[in-house]
Amino acid sequence: MxxxxxxxxxxxxxxxxxxxxxxxxxxxxxxxxxxxxxxxxxxxxxxxxxxxxxxxxxxxxxxxxxxxxxxxxxxxxxxxxxxxxxxxxxxxxxxxxxHFWASTVLRRTPPQARIIPSKTGNARAPVLLTCHVWGFYPPEVTVIWLHNGDIVGPGEHPPISAIPNGDWTYQTQVTLMVAPTAGDTFTCSVQHASLDQPLLEDWGPGLSLGLTLKVAAATVVMALGLGFFVTGVYHYRARPPAPGYTPLPGDNYPAGSI
Known part of the structure; x- marks a missing residue:
């Protein structure tokens, strides 16, 4: 038919x-x-x-x-x-x-978060912080900004809208314009049904992670080099003089080395 x-x-x-x-x-x-x-x-x-x-x-x-x-x-x-x-x-x-309901709708997938700073060109708030939150399910999520531990903005933060990733997880992002000073800490706090406590991601003004690692590596190399130099000088001054050498006034050598 x-x-x-x-x-x-x-x-x-x-x-x-x-x-x-x-x-x-x-x-x-x-x-x-x-x-x-x-x-x-x-x-x-x-x-x-x-x-x-x-x-x-x-x-x-x-x-x-x-x-x-x-x-x-x-x-x-x-x-x-x-x-x-x-x-x-x-x-x-x-x-x-x-079975389908339990493995999809009722499941809980925790989010991941990362803060990415960028310049704004605004003298009053020269840094734009973007908190990227992704990989979570269900889609309801609450993101709060903290400045040195204090909530930024109004006290009530309703759940924000999330965008589907196409793999049964969701993503979203929240921005904050700031004028950071030395010692400041900005925190992206993520609240989700899959978490027993909020997920906290911190950012503060200063060196980036990559540059911090380079500085730390350079410091270690410099310390090792200085240690080898001091050890070499000590061993050089402590060695006995060559045969037939007549010590000059002020030369200090261990007893019995001449």
Missing amino acids: LVLLGLAMGARGAGAFLVHLASSCPLAANGSVLDFDFALVFNKNPLVCYDPDARRFVPCDWGLLRPHATRLATFLNNGTDWVQRAEARRQACRDLAT
Whole structure:
């Protein structure tokens, strides 16, 4: 019957066409199954739909394809194969809904956070801090800025909107313009359902991490070099004089070395 439908559409000059089956089971907020949809779709338009209450197929196209949809529904209802197929998918929807709900909607994925500073060109607030928060689920998240431990801005911070990543996690970012001074600490505090306590990410004015590591490495090398120099000088002055050398006034050598 589907082949005949395709030939009929092609004979009328419809051009390319696509026929496929689509099924879905919308879920309520508690994970229970609200409904079940099973349809034969022609070029993205539902043509014949399954009525789970009546356990039969009905035409669901009210346009030019209505006659074809009616004949196709009659064909699908003439027998039990297609009805059994629809009922099997309906039962699978009931059986798998709770497992799907637990592994997706009810899961908790903790966020990650990082503060990235940038220059603004504003003399009053020359630094723009951007707190990037990503990889979390569910999407509800609250981000608060702290300056030296004190909350910046109003006391109430409602959850902010998050952007889906496409992998069942979300991301967001919050900015703050500041005029930092030496000793300041700005903290991005992230509150999420997956966390027992807020996630804290700190930033303060000063050297970057890479430059700090370079300075630390240079300091260690300089200390080692100075240590080797002092040790060499000590050993040089402590060694005995060469044979036949007559000490000059003021020369100090260990007893018995001459």
